[in-house]
Amino acid sequence: MTATAARPAAVPLGPPPSMVVKKFVSRVLFYVVIALLLVFFMLPMLWIVLAPFDASPSLTIKLPDFSTGNFSELWHNPYALRSLLNALIISLGTMALVLVFGALASYALSRVRVPGRDALLYALLLLSSIVSGTAAMVPIFLLMTNVHLIDSQLGVVLVMTGGLLPAAIFILKDFMDATPRSYEESAKVFGASPLQILRHVVIPIARPGLATIAVWALVNAWGNFLVPFILLRSADKYPAAVVMYTFYTEGGQPKLGLISAFSLMYSIPVVIAYLVVSRRYGFRFHGGIKS
Amino acid sequence: MARIILDTLSKQYPNGVLAVDALDLTIADGEFFALLGPSGCGKTTLLRTVAGLENATGGRLLSDDRDVTHLPPGKRDIAMVFQDYALFPHMDVADNIAYPLRIRGEHRTQRRAKALETGTGLGLENLMDRRPGQLSGGQQQRVALARAMACQPSVFLFDEPLSNLDARLRLEARTFLKKLQKDLGVTTIFVTHDQAEALAMADRMAVMELGKIRQVGTPAEVFHRPANTFVANFIGSAPMNLLAGETADDGLRIGGFTVPFPHDSPRLPPGTPVTLGARPEYVDVVGTSTPGAMAGTVTIVEYLGATALVSVQIGDERVPDGADPVLGLTVQAMVAEGTEPQIGARIGVTHQPNRSLLYAADTGDLVSGTGSGTGSGTGSGIPGSTAATVSTTP
Numbered sequence: 154m155t156a157t158a159a160r161p162a163a164v165p166l167g168p169p170p171s172m173v174v175k176k177f178v179s180r181v182l183f184y185v186v187i188a189l190l191l192v193f194f195m196l197p198m199l200w201i202v203l204a205p206f207d208a209s210p211s212l213t214i215k216l217p218d219f220s221t222g223n224f225s226e227l228w229h230n231p232y233a234l235r236s237l238l239n240a241l242i243i244s245l246g247t248m249a250l251v252l253v254f255g256a257l258a259s260y261a262l263s264r265v266r267v268p269g270r271d272a273l274l275y276a277l278l279l280l281s282s283i284v285s286g287t288a289a290m291v292p293i294f295l296l297m298t299n300v301h302l303i304d305s306q307l308g309v310v311l312v313m314t315g316g317l318l319p320a321a322i323f324i325l326k327d328f329m330d331a332t333p334r335s336y337e338e339s340a341k342v343f344g345a346s347p348l349q350i351l352r353h354v355v356i357p358i359a360r361p362g363l364a365t366i367a368v369w370a371l372v373n374a375w376g377n378f379l380v381p382f383i384l385l386r387s388a389d390k391y392p393a394a395v396v397m398y399t400f401y402t403e404g405g406q407p408k409l410g411l412i413s414a415f416s417l418m419y420s421i422p423v424v425i426a427y428l429v430v431s432r433r434y435g436f437r438f439h440g441g442i443k444s
Numbered sequence: 445m446a447r448i449i450l451d452t453l454s455k456q457y458p459n460g461v462l463a464v465d466a467l468d469l470t471i472a473d474g475e476f477f478a479l480l481g482p483s484g485c486g487k488t489t490l491l492r493t494v495a496g497l498e499n500a501t502g503g504r505l506l507s508d509d510r511d512v513t514h515l516p517p518g519k520r521d522i523a524m525v526f527q528d529y530a531l532f533p534h535m536d537v538a539d540n541i542a543y544p545l546r547i548r549g550e551h552r553t554q555r556r557a558k559a560l561e562t563g564t565g566l567g568l569e570n571l572m573d574r575r576p577g578q579l580s581g582g583q584q585q586r587v588a589l590a591r592a593m594a595c596q597p598s599v600f601l602f603d604e605p606l607s608n609l610d611a612r613l614r615l616e617a618r619t620f621l622k623k624l625q626k627d628l629g630v631t632t633i634f635v636t637h638d639q640a641e642a643l644a645m646a647d648r649m650a651v652m653e654l655g656k657i658r659q660v661g662t663p664a665e666v667f668h669r670p671a672n673t674f675v676a677n678f679i680g681s682a683p684m685n686l687l688a689g690e691t692a693d694d695g696l697r698i699g700g701f702t703v704p705f706p707h708d709s710p711r712l713p714p715g716t717p718v719t720l721g722a723r724p725e726y727v728d729v730v731g732t733s734t735p736g737a738m739a740g741t742v743t744i745v746e747y748l749g750a751t752a753l754v755s756v757q758i759g760d761e762r763v764p765d766g767a768d769p770v771l772g773l774t775v776q777a778m779v780a781e782g783t784e785p786q787i788g789a790r791i792g793v794t795h796q797p798n799r800s801l802l803y804a805a806d807t808g809d810l811v812s813g814t815g816s817g818t819g820s821g822t823g824s825g826i827p828g829s830t831a832a833t834v835s836t837t838p
């Protein structure tokens with residue numbers, strides 16, 4: 154106390170006032186920009202949760218004139234629910250194939266020395282965006298016609314699997330690489346067969362990677378419009394992404410009520426899948442063992 | 445419980461490295477055998493070849509007269525403990541220990557019961573539900589041991605099992621492991637680069653260098669009669685003094701001094717270049733004018749607890765820089781605590797002729813030795829090394 158009293162009046166040691174103001178202003182500006190950006194990206198999401206409950210939805214965001222009419226209309230639409238089921242079949246099928254082949258291929262590529270392995274992986278990765286992309290649609294259509302997989306969901310699943318596999322292998326290989334070989338060797342010394350090693354050791358350790366790939370494949374297949382649109386003929390096989398495209402009046406006006414309600418239904422499974430995986434494993438795109 | 449026989453076993457990696465070079469070795473049933481050597485000498489490779497994780501590129505491997513050279517690892521009736529323990533991070537301790545039983549298709553409840561039984565023997569009974577990540581290094585090591593024991597193999601292979609433990613724990617684990625091995629009576633091959641560990645634990649040991657075995661014997665044999673200067677330099681808490689000199693009629697000429705021959709030395713022609721090997725423990729500090737002593741200046745005194753390691757630069761002056769670190773003229777002596785001389789003091793050092801050895805200067809092989817009088821190594825050593833010595837003398 155005496156020491157403090159002996160000193161002259163406390164001089165603020167911080168920066169001079171002009172700098173404090175400058176800092177304050179720049180901070181305010183920063184938050185304003187962030188807020189604007191946030192609103193910009195939030196608007197479509199707000200629309201998706203508000204519009205479905207509006208008796209007469211429009212493209213503006215407003216507090217809904219509450220009604221569940223849109224949903225009952227959806228319920229009576231001959232294709233809507235069916236298409237959600239189709240989407241589920243297609244995306245679960247794609248997910249399963251991507252997981253099985255991705256896990257086996259990435260394990261093999263991680264463990265066996267193949268000359269030019271990395272070049273091969275990069276080439277596949279590069280080409281994969283073409284395989285399921287727009288550019289290759291005509292050859293893919295011809296190919297599927299010739300193997301009689303046009304208008305079949307299996308065909309859609311196979312094409313989408315082909316498109317997703319390279320990236321899946323690429324990411325999974327990183328997880329496999331991060332699993333020390335001594336785990337497998339230890340199992341091997343105890344007499345485990347290669348398949349047992351994969352089941353007991355490798356897959357459990359790579360599980361966070363597999364979960365990430367599962368959701369990623371699911372979401373990709375769920376949202377893919379082009380492949381099913383081109384490869385499927387009958388409306389009762391269309392997945393949700395394609396059916397949404399048909400919600401127009403005869404006059405070409407979008408049926409906003411139907412579209413918004415359907416959009417909401419369409420987004421929910423993806424959000425749930427993401428939450429489940431993120432909860433259990435955390436979302437990771439790189440390998441590594443936490444022990 | 446098996447005898448392991450290596451018959452000119454070789455392993456060459458695809459990149460051309462000959463990591464195991466035509467080794468012949470027999471490991472007796474129930475023996476605790478240590479493989480010792482500096483980093484990169486091929487210890488791990490040899491162990492992995494015995495385990496079947498590497499394919500031998502030459503020779504045969506027998507287990508109780510059964511040729512197992514080309515059997516897959518799972519069929520060799522062995523268990524291996526890896527240096528990083530390789531405990532499965534996603535299984536708890538009980539499942540880890542029971543993993544070999546799972547491969548054999550035993551029922552889950554039976555497996556867990558057996559795992560608990562094995563784990564209890566190693567003091568793990570309260571940790572059975574933990575994941576490996578929640579265990580200390582020593583506990584992980586015991587889980588790895590328990591897992592190896594659970595499959596009741598006839599051979600254990602350990603790759604540096606103690607190197608992840610801190611110094612204190614390592615001493616405890618050493619005693620524990622040795623006792624465990626004696627209780628189980630399972631043939632064990634044990635890799636280490638720590639000579640003290642090998643001396644302390646092994647029934648017999650092999651010292652390796654560059655894929656070859658330089659000496660096989662009991663720890664006492666290897667410690668007292670290193671077969672060559674490589675082993676002599678590698679074994680012992682302080683390396684053996686290896687002093688270059690040449691023979692004369694009345695003794696060995698070393699750094700201008702004449703010291704007595706080690707006992708049991710063969711008659712060598714005067715002027716033969718040789719290396720005298722004397723352990724610091726068997727070097728005495730005496731007065732500078734004592735007969736048979738080498739005089740020099742104390743340069744370093746390292747305090748080791750009950751003893752101190754004294755480095756003495758032989759000669760009147762300090763030897764110029766760049767002297768050969770192994771065969772140079774520094775003599776180290778181990779003295780009792782409290783009797784160590786001052787740095788800079790002029791003292792004499794004598795070797796104990798009954799405990800020192802003579803090596804050929806060129807091959808580094810043992811020419812003579814102390815005590816036991818078996819003389820087999822000595823007998824084969826003399827003519828060859830003498831001839832070689834003469835032929836290379838300019």
Ligand SMILES: Nc1ncnc2c1ncn2[C@@H]1O[C@H](COP(=O)(O)OP(=O)(O)OP(=O)(O)O)[C@@H](O)[C@H]1O
Nearest residue numbers: 457459461463482483484485486487488489490637
């Ligand atoms: N997979 C491999 N491919 C090629 N060469 C290898 C391989 N593994 C080891 N080597 C080489 O073989 C030799 C012996 O290696 P090894 O791992 O057996 O040595 P080590 O005695 O166990 O050494 P450390 O004490 O460091 O573990 C070394 O020269 C090493 O570089």
Ligand SMILES: [Mg+2]
Nearest residue numbers: 487488489603
């Ligand atoms: Mg090693």
